[in-house]
Amino acid sequence: MNARLTSIIQNIASGSLSRQVARKIVKTLNIGDLDYKIHAGVLDRPHYAYVMLNGARLARALGLMRISALEFGCAGGKGLLALERIAKMVKQETGVDVDIYGFDTGKGLPDPVDYRDLKYHWKSGFFAMDEQKLSPNLEKSKIVFGNVKDTVGTFFEEYKPAPVACIFHDLDFYSSTIDSFKILDANPDRFLPRVFNYFDDIIGGDLELYCDWTGERLAINEFNDSHSDRKFSPAYHLLASREQNRWYHQIRILHFFAHTGYDTFISKEDQQIPI
Template sequence: MNPLFKRILRKDKLSRVFVERLTEPLHINIASAFVALFGGFRRKVDFDLVVRPQYAFPILRAADLANEWGYKRLTLLEFGVAAGAGLVNICHIAAEVTKITGIEFRIVGFDTGTGMPEPIDYRDLPEAYAAGDFPMDHEKLKASLPANCELILGPITETLPAFLKTVDASSPIGFASVDVDYYSSAKDSLSVFRDTPEKYLPLVPIYLDDVGDITVNPWVGEWLAVNEFNDENKMRKIAPWNMLRARRICKNAKWIEHIHGLHVHDHAIRTPGTTERARRTADNEFIGVSFTDQAA
């Protein structure tokens, strides 16, 4: 069975289909049927017809940005691997994105390998999570991963510094999924964005999984970790992806609210006078001025 259909037939996913997909306009769902049968990968991403569109959209967008800015290879990160379905899915998506963009990927998953640690206090939402949640069969998972994917196990505070030493401008970090549930683990994960600017795209799409839980607020959980990151880093800011819902064909999807961007304001590309590009112009048809005609 197609993985997309296998996934949506799960009881918890069926309810989301009814709430999100079937409330879209009829013409969108009719068009979706044709795209599902005949569309290419990019068009399927446009219509949310891939497994985990919350990964497919930002990875494809990161690859397009990489091409625009002159990169050939990107590093993709997942914090909180658990059983590994998301990491395997990232590998499949990345392979498809490489086919249509030419961008190659290094994929890295971070996890304790033993389930969640003990919560530190109320900020870690102990009413929702506990030590030992989301265990992993790491031997079986490692055996299923492609050559461009690695699984790094252990506390993030211990494994992240060594990893960051392996990242450089030849394969900057271009996407990260943060799905570690706790405030404390999210704060540790976000420290990946504190290194020198050449290790990142100027704009890094981020999927923040746990900002949607009903008990999360600006003083607990992942939301608190993001706010503290922004307060502590003058030139690095994490913000929601501007007007993403308005730009999507299927506008009711919950995942849209989870997509954010890391803005690397001290990146060379975002520094005046460091890059060359063609002059931008705007025509004015009301007074008969066309810079396009002049250029021709």
């Protein structure tokens, strides 16, 4: 049997063909709100859109109309360009303005420190940025150049950003990720009480074999072990959805329990259960 036919039959059997058809219809007719499009998988980088949209929704519920989005690891800038496009959709849907900050050496990956940086998969110099090519295409993103271990400590004083609502982690290495996490030691009020995060390098495939003792996963585990008033949690509501998207496993919610707004009521007022 030819490969195309085999793949069609496999897709029918797994139920994914009907999903693909539904996706095509939604995309062609441009129907549904942003939330629907994210979960239906018709957007470019739906995970980026999920994180930004929900950061903006929480901000609005708390009465904030401007937030910051941080991308750790920008490479050629495709992620920043996607974030700028998404910020427009988020503004349209929520009224919230999103400022975007990227962090990168500009020169690609630094030298890996040890096995925890997955030397079997990454090499220094990968993903260097062509700044001259990227800059004219960026409308509003600001890039903080340098090694994150030197730049995150002064970020809040230098840039005076709106509260951070969402963070996209894509520094690849354990060492870089744990260095970038120093930004999370700042006063909780620099952030929203609950921050939406996407981690690029915690799923991967047969080659990367990401595990809990190396890479971004190790950094998350160490952060949680060493902090009692702030913790990363999986997004259990996504993991429990009937229709699954792979990126649901890459979302973490960072809870700042000591944030002055952590207890602010943002839920539905009418929660009575009549007998």
